[in-house]
Every structure is written in C-alpha cells, then in structure tokens.
Amino acid sequence: MAILPKKFMPLAVGGVVAAALVVGGGAWWINKQRFEATDNAFIQADKVSVAPQVDGYVAEVLVADNASVAAGQVLVRLDTSQLRATLAQAEANAAALDAAVRGVDDKARLEQAMIAQKAAGVDAARAESQLAQAELNRYGALANQGWVSPQRAQTAHAAASQATASVAQARATLEAERRTADSLGSTRAQTQAQAQAAHAAVDKARIDLERAEIKSPVAGVVGARAVRPGQYVRPGSALMSVVPLGEAYVIANFKETQVARLRVGQPVTIHADAFGKQEIKGHVDSFAPATGSEFALIPVENAVGNFTKIAQRLPVKIKVDPASPLAGALRPGLSVEVKVDVRTNTGPSFAEVQPAKEYAREGVSR
Template identity: 60%
Template sequence: MALSPSLKARLPLIVGVIAGLVVLAGGTLWWLDKQHWETTDNAFVQADTTLVSPQVSGTVVEVLVADNQAVEAGQVLVRLDDADARAKLAEAEANLQALVAAVGNVDARAAQEQALIASRAAGVAQARAQADLARAEVDRYGRLAEQGWVSQQRMQTEQAGAQTAQAAVEQAQAALVAEQRTAAVLGSTREQSLAAVEQARAAVEQARTALDRTVIRAPVAGVVGARSVRAGQYVSPGSQLLSIVPLGETYVVANFKETQLDHLRLGQAVEISADAFPGQTLHGRIDSFAPATGSEFALIPVENATGNFTKITQRVPVRIVVDRAGGQPVSLRPGLSVEVKVDLRSPGGASFAEVGNEAPQMAGAPVLAVARP
C-alpha cells in the first residue's frame, strides 16, 4: 500500500520520535538500575592458602600425596629420614635414666647420713653423760681431799679425767656438726640433680618432638598444589614443599573505587558472575572492608609529594563471602576473575564510613571528630 505524500514527509520525524522514546526509556531504566547496584569487574577469587614447610632438616624418604589431590587435616604428606632423630631420642632417654639413678644415689647417701647423724647425736649424749660423771667425781674427791682422806695425786687424776671427758664431748659435737653439714651438702646436691633431671626430661621431649616432626602432616583440609618435594630431596626448615588450598573456603576480593563506597554496607547481598561458570550467578554478601587502599599495601608505595601530581581514583578491597547454601558450585579457584554486583536495596549493617570507628583509642591520643551531615 502506497503512503500518502504527507505521511512520507512526516515519516522521518515519527521514526526519530520513536527512537528518542526508546533511548529515553532505556536511559531511564539504566539510571534506575544504576541507582540500585554498584558493580565492578576488578574482583578476584582468593583463599587462605597454607604453605607447608618442614620444621627439621632431613632427607625425604616418602611423598604420600600427588598434585591436585584432596587431603584432610592431619593426613600424612611427607616422611623424612628419622634415623638421626631416633638416635638422639635414645641418647636423651639414656641420659635421663642416668640422672634419675644419680638422684636415687644421692637419696641413699642422704638416708645413710641421717643414720650417721643419729649415731653422732647418741655419741654426744654419751660423752656428756661421761663428762657429768667425771665432774661429779671431781667434786666428791675435792670434798674428801679437804678432809685429808684423798691424796693430791688422786685429785689430779680425777681432774684430768674430767677434762678428758669434756674434750670427748667437744669432739662428739664436732663430729655431729660435720655430719649435719654433709647432709646439707647432699641436700644441695640433690636439688642440682633434680634440676639436671628436669633438663634431661626437656631434652627428651625436644628429641621426641624432633622425631615427630619428621612426619609432615596437613595442617588444614584442602587440595594439594605447587608440589615441589620429591623423594631423596634434602630439605631444611622454611623451605616450601607444597601448598594446600582450601577450595571450600574461597572468597572474593572486589576492588571498588572510592567513589562507590558511600552506599556499601556490611552484609549487603552480592551477585557474582565468573567466566568459568557461564550462565550461572553465585550469591554472597559483603563481609568486611580493607583498612586502607590497595596502593598502601604495595611493595613500593606511591609518593605523591614529588613532581607533578595527578589525582587518580583509588580502590579499596572489599571482602565478599560466597553463600554456599542451595547447591551453589563450590569449585571457585583462587585467582579467577569475577564480576560482582552489590544490591544496594538489600539490608546491611555498618557503612564503610562507620566501620573502624569503634576501635579503642590509645591512652593520651587525641580523638578526631568527623562532622557528619
């Protein structure tokens, strides 16, 4: 059907109006959607990867895991040659037994000294009794000598006997003191021996720990990666043998521009899209905000006080936990790039500006008050 000349003249105007309405409607929908979402494609999957290293030196005799193998916490990964560790443990245990026997010897000597002290004390009592008897004889013969019934020679003999008895008392007392001092020395020796026994016990525990550490176990559950250890290899403390990646505990770190942080809050819902899972949308929530921008943690921090300054929008890492309920895939690999969309309409807790204000103030530090509209 042919169009009238007037309609043909107005056709471009009609098409232009329709196109304008379509553009306006699309722009309006885009603007409304933009108000409800904050998005970024600067996001990556991460995990708290554990690097497994030996704590003792030794030669690897057995590797019990393969690349990309799933392991449980406590599972044996690597065995080192334990011959030296077993020998040191046996030596430490023998040394401990010798020191324990030495303590027993000191105890036996101490018991013997107590018997000798009792004997010396009895000797002191006997010598004192003899001395008392000798002094009584001297007094009795002294009265008889005054009456003329005893000769001077007998009197001198009794006095010499009394002096001898007193000397015997002093000798017995000196022997008793010597035995008591010997007992005190044995007590000090016993304390030293007990300290040596405790030191030997510590050496045994240290040797047993070193033996246990020749068996390297998985500290966490996960999947083995970056395995560089091989049988026959000599390893030392601190050398990296392998890594364990907990795939079931991966999370997303999204780097949002500082101009996007105003409406972000803890707990807000997040939609996650990964190129590795086309057509699938994962769900999560905002878990925490980094305490500084990414440039602050760089190996070479940016120095803006030199040369000409150009303002660059900074990015702040935001940690997002993945909701693993409802049968969502849990095979996110660390390093994968993802795109995240934060639903600003979802309920949330503290905002980015509020997080960290509850940190305790240092004593004497000034409090910085921030005026809020």
C-alpha cells in the same frame, strides 16, 4: 507493504536509533540505580603454606599434585633414625639423673642415721665426762686429806680433761654430720632441676619425632608441591600449599565513588569467565581499612607538584554463599565480575563501621 520514500529513510533510521538510545539509556540508568558493579575483582582463599618444624631427609611424600586432603592428614614423612637416637639419648640421660636424685635421697637417709649415731656418741662422751669429773672431785678431796698420792689425783684430772675434750670432739663431729645433711638438700635440688631439664629434653625429642610426620593443617587441595623423596628440608622451608577451596571469597576493588551505597550484607551476583554465564551468589562481608595503594610495597607519594587526581579503589570482601553450586569450584586468582544490589540496606556502610576503640569500649562495658 508500503515502502517509505527515500526522503523519509533518514528520519526512520534516526527514529530507530533515538528509540534504541532511549531504551538503552533507560535500562542503563535503572541498572545504575539498582546495582554497583566492577570487574576489578579476584577470587582469594586463606591458603596455608606447609613447612616442616624439624630438619631431615624426606622419606615419603604421601600426596600428589592437586590432591584433596583432610585436616590432620599426613602429607610428608621425614626419616626418623636421627630423631629416634636423640630421643633414646635424652631418655637415658633423664634416667641417669633420676637415679642421681634417688642416690642423694639414699645418702640423706644415711646421713640421718649417722647424725643419730653421732648424737649417741655425744651422749656417751658427756656421760664419760661426768664420770671423770666425779672421779676428779673424789680423788681431789682424798688427796687433800692425804689418803691418795698426788700422782693419782693428777691422773684423775687428766682423765677429766680428756673426757671433756671427747665431748667437744663428739659435738663437733655431730655438727659436721648435720652440715653435711644440710648440704644434701641443695645437692638434691640441683640434681632434681637437672633431672627436670632432662625430662623436658625427652619431651622435646618426642615432639620432634611426632613432627617428622608433617600433617595438613586444614582441609583443601594441594598446590605448589615442591617436595620430593630424598630431599633435605629445614624448618620453615615451604614444601607445598593447601588451599581450602570451600572457603574461597572475593576481593572486589570498588572505586571510592561507588562505596557510598555499599553496605554489609547486601546480596552480590558473581560472574566468572571460567564458568561462562553461570551465576554465583554471595554477600558483602566487610570493608578494607584502607585503599589498595596504602598496602603497596612502595606507597604512592601525592605531595608533588604535578598531582593528578585519580579515583582510588577500596577492597571489599565478598563471601560466597555455601549453597551456591559453584562455591567449592572457585579457584584463587580467577578474575570475576561482581554486581551488588544496593537496594538492600541491611547492615552498616563502610563509613558506619565502628573503629577498634569503639569495639574495645563496648567489650569493657559488656
């Protein structure tokens, strides 16, 4: 093999470097034309915080840290002695008010019988009044002819007056009974309303008793378990979180100079440091409605004199394909690198996504 003279060595090295730059630059340019990539991406999942809806002492914790659970599985049981006592008290109160309603019904039936009795009394008093009036008319005529003494006529007049008063009294008694019967209607309505409220209290007590068993709202893995037996818990206090690992997704923050070529449905290759060089497949699902800085606790104020333009980043949601071998192994919070194949133009870009009012208009037209 011939050895190059020393004076040609720099030229040879320069040629190799130039060739490497050309090859590397060409590969970079081709890659840049085919893909948009970022390492500002993280795994996320719609984790659910598990909290009690009733207060009480924890009797049992049925799951361990990082345990897999199914939807509806019992995670924690609270002590139910107080809740059972409340339910028994509510049931007794409801039973008492139901009996009160039946008592009002019984009294109403009795009042109807009393009304019938008083109506018969009115008829009897009216008959007595008619008889007394006939006696008065007869004895009055006889007294005018001198056949009976004036005293006897006066007695007949008094009897007629007394019979008339008896009719008035019987009618007043009948009206009083009718008003009493009418008042029972409002009494029954009030008592029935109280009974319905008592039954609602029974239903609530039963629901509270059922809620003493705290169940998993979704299938996933238990994390951040902060509950222990004997602990007193209140409604809304976080006991643990359930992370649906099989439904994890990626939020990739692309620069605003990159998103022009991104479209919904484009294939994505995901690399996570936790899995080495293994690839995870996914696709672009949707675009955030604003840049990440707009959702910050303290948004950036750009109306200042010393403004420096910085490329903003738009969060892009990437769904992981369920068929990927590592789809169920992704853990929220892991950082990943994503590469979007922009050669596919299957769906709308972030600029072509319809605003909400357009969707509403389409819904009305449909």
